[in-house]
Amino acid sequence: SPYGLTKLAGEHLCRVYSETYGLPVVVLRYFSVYGPRQRPDMGYYQFVEALLTGRPIRLTGDGLQVRGNTFVADCVEATVRAAEALPGETFNVGGGELATIREVIRLLERLTGQRAVIEHLPPRPGDQVATGADVSKLTRHTGWTPRTPLAEGLAQQVAWQRALLEKALPLRKAG
Numbered sequence: 001s002p003y004g005l006t007k008l009a010g011e012h013l014c015r016v017y018s019e020t021y022g023l024p025v026v027v028l029r030y031f032s033v034y035g036p037r038q039r040p041d042m043g044y045y046q047f048v049e050a051l052l053t054g055r056p057i058r059l060t061g062d063g064l065q066v067r068g069n070t071f072v073a074d075c076v077e078a079t080v081r082a083a084e085a086l087p088g089e090t091f092n093v094g095g096g097e098l099a100t101i102r103e104v105i106r107l108l109e110r111l112t113g114q115r116a117v118i119e120h121l122p123p124r125p126g127d128q129v130a131t132g133a134d135v136s137k138l139t140r141h142t143g144w145t146p147r148t149p150l151a152e153g154l155a156q157q158v159a160w161q162r163a164l165l166e167k168a169l170p171l172r173k174a175g
Contacts, residue, residue: 029093
């Protein structure tokens with residue numbers, strides 16, 4: 001996909017800088033990162049916001065796309081450990097729990113106590129049917145493994161987004 005190609009180009013750029021300037025580089029490939037402070041343009045953020053505000057979830061494709069979800073705190077720990085690993089290496093950083101987008105939405109419905117209204121959109125060109133990470137190399141080199149179950153991580157994201165909306169509510173009423 002064009003997205004995947006840009007990631008690969010970034011890896012090559014890092015390696016060129018490493019070779020040219022003698023900078024130690026470790027390449028990390030993150031898989032479906034979610035959790036508190038997620039960017040508002042990301043899917044899970046948008047799903048939670050839609051559920052909490054009563055708006056429809058805009059779902060591209062059939063929702064059967066599989067994602068290997070990685071909680072942000074697990075990514076932070078993996079990043080710190082990988083930075084201390086052998087320079088020049090490439091590591092996958094991913095959670096161990098695969099779920100379809102539909103399964104994630106059902107879990108978010110339970111966590112928010114709201115029923116999702118789904119607005120179906122055509123699939124995005126180049127969207128991957130399934131993504132998941134083999135983290136065995138990272139585990140071998142650093143001892144890192146993902147720790148946060150999907151339900152626990154999404155509960156933290158929902159709590160964080162709910163708090164954000166509650167803080168913004170007085171501003172919306174005043175404006």
